Amino acid sequence: xxxxxxxxxxxxxxxxxxxxxxxxxxxxxxxxxxxxxxxxxxxxxxxxxxxxxxxxxxxxxxxxxxxxxxxxxxxxxxxxxxxxxxxxxxxxxxxxxxxxxxxxxxxxxxxxxxxxxxxxxxxxxxxxxxxxxxxxxxxxxxxxxxxxxxxxxxxxxxxxxxxxxxxxxxxxxxxxxxxxxxxxxxxxxxxxxxxxxxxxxxxxxxxxxxxxxxxxxxxxxxxxxxxxxxxxxxxxxxxxxxxxxxxxxxxxxxxxxxxxxxxxxxxxxxxxxxxxxxxxxxxxxxxxxxxxxxxxxxxxxxxxxxxxxxxxxxxxxxxxxxxxxxxxxxxxxxxxxxxxxxxxxxxxxxxxxxxxxxxxxxxxxxxxxxxxxxxxxxxxxxxxxxxxx
Numbered sequence: 001x002x003x004x005x006x007x008x009x010x011x012x013x014x015x016x017x018x019x020x021x022x023x024x025x026x027x028x029x030x031x032x033x034x035x036x037x038x039x040x041x042x043x044x045x046x047x048x049x050x051x052x053x054x055x056x057x058x059x060x061x062x063x064x065x066x067x068x069x070x071x072x073x074x075x076x077x078x079x080x081x082x083x084x085x086x087x088x089x090x091x092x093x094x095x096x097x098x099x100x101x102x103x104x105x106x107x108x109x110x111x112x113x114x115x116x117x118x119x120x121x122x123x124x125x126x127x128x129x130x131x132x133x134x135x136x137x138x139x140x141x142x143x144x145x146x147x148x149x150x151x152x153x154x155x156x157x158x159x160x161x162x163x164x165x166x167x168x169x170x171x172x173x174x175x176x177x178x179x180x181x182x183x184x185x186x187x188x189x190x191x192x193x194x195x196x197x198x199x200x201x202x203x204x205x206x207x208x209x210x211x212x213x214x215x216x217x218x219x220x221x222x223x224x225x226x227x228x229x230x231x232x233x234x235x236x237x238x239x240x241x242x243x244x245x246x247x248x249x250x251x252x253x254x255x256x257x258x259x260x261x262x263x264x265x266x267x268x269x270x271x272x273x274x275x276x277x278x279x280x281x282x283x284x285x286x287x288x289x290x291x292x293x294x295x296x297x298x299x300x301x302x303x304x305x306x307x308x309x310x311x312x313x314x315x316x317x318x319x320x321x322x323x324x325x326x327x328x329x330x331x332x333x334x335x336x337x338x339x340x341x342x343x344x345x346x347x348x349x350x351x352x353x354x355x356x357x358x359x360x361x362x363x364x365x366x367x368x369x370x371x372x373x374x375x376x377x378x379x380x381x382x383x384x385x386x387x388x389x
Contacts, residue, residue, distance in 0.1 A: 076107045083119040085170045088112070094171045114174055118167040121234060124185050126192070127160035128239070148244065149193050155201040156247075160240040161213075163188045163220070165231045172230025183229060184220075188236070191219040205241045213238055 079102050080086040086098035088105045089112045096105070098113075105111040127147030147158050165184060167173045177183050195215050199208055217236045224231055243251040315322040 072107050076105045076111070078103055078105065078113045078115070080115055081117075083117050084115040085118045085167075087114045087116070087170050087174060089114070094175075097170065114170075116167055116170050116174060118170055121164050121166055122181075124163045124165070124181060124188065125160075126163065126185060126189050127158070146189055149196045151196055151201045151204060152198050153200045156244055157196065157201050157204060158240065158242050158244050159192065159196065159204075159238065161188075161192065161216075161236060161238040163236055164234045166234060167230060168232045169230030172228050176228040176230065180229060180231070183227065184224065184231065187220050187223050187227075188216070191216045191223065194219065201243070209238060209241070 078086065080098055080100045082100045084100065086096075086103055087094060088096040088098065090106070090110060095111070103113070105113045127143055129141045129143060131141045142158070142160070147160055149157055149159055151157055163184065173180060195212050196204060199212065204212060213236045217233050220236070221233045224233070242248060311322065311326070
């Protein structure tokens with residue numbers, strides 16, 4: 001052959017036949033390398049042996065038919081992966097459902113096998129589409145036709161959410177409804193619009209968020225079961241619940257004003273909760289004081305009445321003594337708290353000395369005219385006393 005490139009005698013030991021790249025044969029000894037043309041020639045010889053009378057003879061056609069029949073029978077072998085389920089149809093009717101492994105069905109067109117992935121969790125996005133932005137990662141692109149919805153208080157909200165689902169009935173999923181993902185997406189959008197239309201935008205963004213996701217999931221499951229789609233809605237996840245971008249600044253101002261209103265209301269309620277108990281306590285204290293004063297006055301009046309009756313009984317027995325006693329008691333009560341100076345009229349030749357500070361404490365303040373007249377009278381009295389001395 002051309003690539004043997006034999007040089008010299010073949011009996012030169014290691015200088016024997018060499019390949020096209022100047023290297024020796026892969027086997028030991030002096031054997032030649034594989035000859036592909038020789039293999040092709042041998043295959044043609046064997047085919048001529050099998051078809052001795054040509055490709056269109058009866059024997060040749062029989063052999064070809066048997067080969068084609070074998071290939072057709074072997075075409076019924078199919079494999080079901082662990083996350084799949086095999087569905088076999090015979091002339092369009094479901095005849096068998098197979099688990100994971102190597103399985104066999106009658107060749108086409110008698111039977112056909114489908115292997116949907118029943119154990120994977122699929123998802124559908126509504127209101128947005130993930131876009132690949134290269135190095136920056138995955139970003140979201142809004143789909144306005146799907147995301148804008150009308151709330152119960154006549155506001156527009158921009159909602160992006162994702163629906164996660166699994167196949168629970170493979171034959172129903174394959175054959176009951178065409179375009180299964182499109183049907184699931186349409187039902188999800190319809191259910192979300194219905195639930196959002198029954199709630200206010202503030203509740204959708206805050207307190208009712210989890211309840212809305214549960215209601216949308218239940219409503220979708222009920223509708224899809226009625227359609228016989230054969231899927232299970234595992235969860236609904238709301239990603240964004242904001243007003244449209246055109247009015248979001250004004251909406252935030254409104255939210256800030258409402259937050260201030262709530263804060264003022266809370267402060268007023270806190271003040272009312274503080275001042276009202278204090279006022280009620282003071283009122284209760286005043287009522288108790290009044291009740292105690294009333295009881296005191298009643299007791300004093302009763303005591304005075306009893307005292308008067310006892311004094312009257314003694315007065316009837318000795319009027320003069322009782323009258324003098326009453327006089328002395330009254331004068332002691334009147335003169336007791338006052339500053340007094342007692343002068344004995346029987347003592348002569350003594351100038352009485354009055355301490356002015358003591359008098360000033362007991363006497364009321366005089367006006368200017370009365371003060372001048374009092375000073376003049378006091379001066380006259382001093383002159384008279386000097387003359388007497």
